[in-house]
Amino acid sequence: MRIDSPKSQYPMRKAYPDIDTFRLVAAILVVAIHTSPLTSFNGYADFLLTRIVGRVAVPFFFMVTGFFLYKDEIIQRNKLISFLKKTSLYYLGAILLYLPVNWYSGYFKSGNLGFTVVRDVLLDGTMYHLWYLPAAITGSIIAYYALKHLSLKGAFLFTFCLYVAGVLGDSYYGLTKSVPVLNGIYNGLFRVMDYTRNGIFFAPVFFVLGAMLKKRRCEFRLSIIFTVIFMVLMAAEGTILKDNNFMRHDSMYLLLIPLMYFLFSMLLHRRGTQNHGFRDISLIIYIIHPLIIILIRGASKVLGIERWTVYNSLLHFILTVIFSVLIALIITTLKSKVRLRYHV
Numbered sequence: 001m002r003i004d005s006p007k008s009q010y011p012m013r014k015a016y017p018d019i020d021t022f023r024l025v026a027a028i029l030v031v032a033i034h035t036s037p038l039t040s041f042n043g044y045a046d047f048l049l050t051r052i053v054g055r056v057a058v059p060f061f062f063m064v065t066g067f068f069l070y071k072d073e074i075i076q077r078n079k080l081i082s083f084l085k086k087t088s089l090y091y092l093g094a095i096l097l098y099l100p101v102n103w104y105s106g107y108f109k110s111g112n113l114g115f116t117v118v119r120d121v122l123l124d125g126t127m128y129h130l131w132y133l134p135a136a137i138t139g140s141i142i143a144y145y146a147l148k149h150l151s152l153k154g155a156f157l158f159t160f161c162l163y164v165a166g167v168l169g170d171s172y173y174g175l176t177k178s179v180p181v182l183n184g185i186y187n188g189l190f191r192v193m194d195y196t197r198n199g200i201f202f203a204p205v206f207f208v209l210g211a212m213l214k215k216r217r218c219e220f221r222l223s224i225i226f227t228v229i230f231m232v233l234m235a236a237e238g239t240i241l242k243d244n245n246f247m248r249h250d251s252m253y254l255l256l257i258p259l260m261y262f263l264f265s266m267l268l269h270r271r272g273t274q275n276h277g278f279r280d281i282s283l284i285i286y287i288i289h290p291l292i293i294i295l296i297r298g299a300s301k302v303l304g305i306e307r308w309t310v311y312n313s314l315l316h317f318i319l320t321v322i323f324s325v326l327i328a329l330i331i332t333t334l335k336s337k338v339r340l341r342y343h344v
Contacts, residue, residue, distance in 0.1 A: 017272040019064060023282035026057035028321055031289045033057070034129065037317035046313075047242065051250045052235045058132055058251075059206040059260045065136065066143060066210025067264075075144045075211065084137055091133040094287050098127045101294065124194045129290055131198060139203025143211070146204065152212060159205035160257065166201025167252045171238070174246030197251040206260065213264050223266035230259035277332055284328035292323045 033054045038046035069075040069083060102108065107126075110116055117126075122138075125131035142162075146155035168176045169186050176182045189196070196202065218226065234255040241247050296319055300309040310316055 015271070015273075016268055018267040018270050020278040022060060022267055023064070023278050024285075026060045027282040027285040029054040029057040030129070030286055031321055031324060032317060034290060035293065035313065035317040035320055037314045040311070040313040047238070048235055051242075052238050053231070055234075055251060055253065055256060056260060056263060059209075059256060060264070061132070062136065062139060062203050062206035063210035063213070063260060063264050065140065066207035067214055068210075069140070069207075070147070070211035070214045074147045075140070075207075077144070080140060080144050083140060087133055087136050090283065090287070091130070091137070094130050094133065095121070095126050097287070097291070098130070101291070102126060119193065123192075123198050123200075127290060129286070131195075132286070135197075135199035135203045138199025139207050142200070142204040143207035146208060147211060152208075152215065155208045156205070156212060159208045162201050163205040163252070163257070164254075166196035166198075167254060169196035169201070170249045170252040171241050171247050172254075173248035174241070174244065195249050195251070197249060202252060205257065209257070209261060210264070213261070213268065217265040217268055218262055220266065220269040223262045223269070226262040227259065227266055230255055230262060234259055277336075280332045280335070281325070281328040284331055285324045288327060289320055289324045292320050292327070296320060296323070 029050075033050045036046050036050055038049055065083065066075070069079050071079075120126045122134055123131070125134060143155070143159065146158050150158060168182065169189060173186070176186050217223075234253050237253050237255050238250065241253075242250070293316075296316065297306075297310055300306045308315055309319060
């Protein structure tokens with residue numbers, strides 16, 4: 001992170017302020033996915049919030065990276081290498097942070113530990129939310145080579161085919177099970193990975209979609225209209241799949257692709273001052289919120305207040321967001337002061 005002047009806590013430049021704002025929204029949506037804030041009130045409302053609206057969060061993060069890495073007909077190699085180094089360091093730190101949780105949960109007592117560790121580090125993540133980091137690494141590499149050797153349209157078609165293959169192992173798995181050949185293929189696939197929601201099938205298309213939006217995007221009013229339309233249509237898609245028991249998992253929808261195109265187009269419309277602090281804060285929230293969930297549950301049990309702070313899903317969500325944001329602000333503030341002091 002570059003410091004422009006001693007008076008600024010974060011570097012500021014003319015860019016896309018709505019992208020930064022939505023980083024925080026997306027991070028909070030991820031917290032919602034893992035706390036299900038509306039389950040105490042209405043299960044279907046929680047499904048719409050967490051399994052429909054919330055599913056824009058991770059693709060958004062991938063698209064942001066693809067958008068800023070892309071230039072001159074390809075993802076820039078030097079920027080990609082820098083991104084891979086930073087993401088790998090974050091991932092290593094996150095793995096170490098959650099080692100005590102893994103140990104306490106009996107992770108290291110599981111059978112075939114060597115295979116499990118390799119699979120989780122490379123694909124599934126060593127905690128349920130950490131899959132995003134290896135997916136970002138793998139997905140960005142696949143997108144880079146797709147854009148390097150194919151046209152922009154060809155790279156999109158290639159990564160879209162990977163995405164469709166992933167969808168058949170995710171929300172549309174009910175169709176896959178009904179076709180013996182496909183069922184056998186995916187059963188073999190799931191011996192290697194827990195989900196198709198990973199850096200091979202899920203992430204690459206959103207990196208490429210972010211790159212595409214560097215070149216072409218939709219007009220602002222149409223972006224708003226089509227974002228609303230495709231959100232409603234995706235809610236219908238998810239509801240139908242859920243009601244017919246098609247879902248093995250609920251991260252990948254066919255309509256998520258056009259929804260993300262128009263949503264991202266809408267966020268690119270306004271130009272203004274960008275605050276890079278939001279980027280750091282959103283990433284920290286993403287990484288630490290499961291630890292906050294564990295601490296809230298543990299403290300609530302000791303204090304005998306689980307009825308309000310755990311079993312009330314909305315309050316549980318609010319507390320998780322508040323403490324995650326506070327810790328993220330503390331970390332980013334300390335990080336900024338250290339960099340200011342040493343002029344990094």
